[in-house]
Amino acid sequence: xxxxxxxxxxxxxxxxxxxxxxxxxxxxxxxxxxxxxxxxxxxxxxxxxxxxxxxxxxxxxxxxxxxxxxxxxxxxxxxxxxxxxxxxxxxxxxxxxxxx
Amino acid sequence: xxxxxxxxxxxxxxxxxxxxxxxxxxxxxxxxxxxxxxxxxxxxxxxxxxxxxxxxxxxxxxxxxxxxxxxxxxxxxxxxxxxxxxxxxxxxxxxxxxxxxxxxxxxxxxxxxxxxxxxxxxxxxxxxxxxxxxxxxxxxxxxxxxxxxxxxxxxxxxxxxxxxxxxxxxxxxxxxxxxxxxxxxxxxxxxxxxxxxxxxxxxxxxxxxxxxxxxxxxxxxxxxxxxxxxxxxxxxxxxxxxxxxxxxxxxxxxxxxxxxxxxxxxxxxxxxxxxxxxxxxxxxxxxxxxxxxxxxxxxxxxxxxxxxxxxxxxxxxxxxxxxxxxxxxxxxxxxxxxxxxxxxxxxxxxxxxxxxxxxxxxxxxxxxxxxxxxxxxxxxxxxxxxxxxxxxxxxxxxxxxxxxxxxxxxxxxxxxxxxxxxxxxx
Numbered sequence: 094x095x096x097x098x099x100x101x102x103x104x105x106x107x108x109x110x111x112x113x114x115x116x117x118x119x120x121x122x123x124x125x126x127x128x129x130x131x132x133x134x135x136x137x138x139x140x141x142x143x144x145x146x147x148x149x150x151x152x153x154x155x156x157x158x159x160x161x162x163x164x165x166x167x168x169x170x171x172x173x174x175x176x177x178x179x180x181x182x183x184x185x186x187x188x189x190x191x192x193x
Numbered sequence: 194x195x196x197x198x199x200x201x202x203x204x205x206x207x208x209x210x211x212x213x214x215x216x217x218x219x220x221x222x223x224x225x226x227x228x229x230x231x232x233x234x235x236x237x238x239x240x241x242x243x244x245x246x247x248x249x250x251x252x253x254x255x256x257x258x259x260x261x262x263x264x265x266x267x268x269x270x271x272x273x274x275x276x277x278x279x280x281x282x283x284x285x286x287x288x289x290x291x292x293x294x295x296x297x298x299x300x301x302x303x304x305x306x307x308x309x310x311x312x313x314x315x316x317x318x319x320x321x322x323x324x325x326x327x328x329x330x331x332x333x334x335x336x337x338x339x340x341x342x343x344x345x346x347x348x349x350x351x352x353x354x355x356x357x358x359x360x361x362x363x364x365x366x367x368x369x370x371x372x373x374x375x376x377x378x379x380x381x382x383x384x385x386x387x388x389x390x391x392x393x394x395x396x397x398x399x400x401x402x403x404x405x406x407x408x409x410x411x412x413x414x415x416x417x418x419x420x421x422x423x424x425x426x427x428x429x430x431x432x433x434x435x436x437x438x439x440x441x442x443x444x445x446x447x448x449x450x451x452x453x454x455x456x457x458x459x460x461x462x463x464x465x466x467x468x469x470x471x472x473x474x475x476x477x478x479x480x481x482x483x484x485x486x487x488x489x490x491x492x493x494x495x496x497x498x499x500x501x502x503x504x505x506x507x508x509x510x511x512x513x514x515x516x517x518x519x520x521x522x523x524x525x526x527x528x529x530x531x532x533x534x535x536x537x538x539x540x541x542x543x544x545x546x547x548x549x550x551x552x553x554x555x556x557x558x559x560x561x562x563x564x565x566x567x568x569x570x571x572x573x574x575x576x577x578x579x580x581x582x583x584x585x586x587x588x589x590x591x592x593x594x595x596x597x598x599x600x601x602x603x604x605x606x607x608x609x610x611x612x613x614x615x616x617x618x619x
Contacts, residue, residue, distance in 0.1 A: 098469055102336065102340075104467045105460065105469050105471075106340055106344075108467070109343075109344045109456070109459050109460045109464075110343065112459040113344040113345070113348055113455055113458075113460055114345075114347040114348035114351060114452075116455050116459070117348040117351065117371070117451055117452040117455050118351035118352060118355060120367070120368075120371050121351065121352040121448070125356060125359050127367075128360065128367075177371075184382075185378070187462055188251070188462070
């Protein structure tokens with residue numbers, strides 16, 4: 094008997110990274126598409142705030158403006174959130190079906 | 194006389210199994226809800242109520258009860274009702290001790306430890322499958338936090354990267370809901386998984402006592418009572434454990450909380466799907482740690498985490514010691530008197546631990562107070578009550594367990610100071 098089932102462990106780790114890290118990332122992406130940003134990719138912030146762009150610790154120096162999201166961004170956000178909701182629904186089905 | 198003893202033993206085993214179920218819910222509330230409470234996504238009372246309802250629902254969701262105890266870990270042929278009772282007492286006592294010290298530790302490992310100890314006392318080393326102990330208990334306890342830290346760390350880093358520049362009130366509003374959703378899934382998974390264990394124990398006891406036929410399904414009253422015991426335990430909330438998980442390890446914001454709970458839910462569900470069972474508690478703790486590792490600038494209190502890892506490693510021997518002593522007491526007195534003696538001992542020890550906890554109560558009003566490692570001893574009753582509680586109230590068994598396990602780790606953390614501005618990256 095092997096003390097560690099490497100195959101099962103590998104599967105858990107890979108699938109865990111895809112689902113467990115991917116879902117929050119998709120959620121964050123959806124939120125970002127909905128909310129819009131004024132920094133990083135859009136050079137809307139004044140030059141003096143640029144030093145804060147990589148340190149991620151100077152949010153107050155940025156101009157916060159939230160425009161209504163364009164249809165494309167809205168569609169992207171809905172797609173992201175749809176995947177998230179779908180994953181949760183799948184988790185529920187898994188629990189109810191006694192797969193644990 | 195024999196029939197009376199048998200019935201009494203059966204009744205005591207059922208009551209003790211329900212008590213274990215209660216401590217299981219009580220101890221594990223924090224796995225799902227600690228982060229939501231710490232980020233104030235939910236009010237403390239609301240969070241435990243939600244978790245209790247979901248545990249209750251979860252217990253009814255899936256009825257694929259496996260009527261096995263510690264399968265592959267102890268020889269199934271040697272499990273008798275006195276052994277089960279002693280094992281349950283070992284699990285309960287260890288759950289209560291770790292709760293007193295605010296340490297999230299696995300309830301199922303405590304139960305397995307108690308059973309192993311009771312079997313050792315009953316038939317000796319031949320009754321224990323040591324390879325199973327290593328492969329199913331000790332190794333997973335080492336692996337679970339590593340997997341969870343990796344998953345939650347990557348998730349948190351991605352979230353932090355993607356939400357860079359998004360106003361904080363927007364992320365807070367969004368991630369609050371994401372956090373509640375993912376925490377709810379963890380609660381539900383806990384209800385479906387852990388209530389089944391107590392149901393399985395009670396079913397086995399009923400079959401062994403001849404109360405139901407061997408091929409019987411789970412009687413409805415067993416399902417209902419197990420579900421209720423766990424839900425009540427969850428609602429009362431192990432505030433000490435919640436506090437350690439939510440405030441002690443990492444200062445978390447809603448983004449980290451959402452990433453951590455999603456990681457917990459995903460790893461727990463996937464590991465059971467792939468047949469590589471990991472403890473809910475170990476995964477949840479690892480996820481919280483991972484959310485600190487992945488967040489740029491966040492600080493993880495590894496000293497607190499180290500104390501937990503030590504507790505996880507000694508869970509099996511400590512619960513086993515209690516289980517073994519209980520079985521020894523049970524068999525040396527013998528018969529109904531021995532069973533009653535062990536049960537009374539459980540009540541006395543539980544009451545003693547509860548009294549010790551009242552010296553520095555942690556409840557919904559102070560669960561979110563700032564974590565101060567300098568004054569850790571006053572916020573947490575660890576150092577203050579170890580000697581006294583162990584000596585005069587709790588009795589010799591827990592004193593051995595705590596003195597050897599927790600005290601050195603506690604002493605080592607005294608010099609670490611809390612950061613003055615933990616909100617980096619917010």
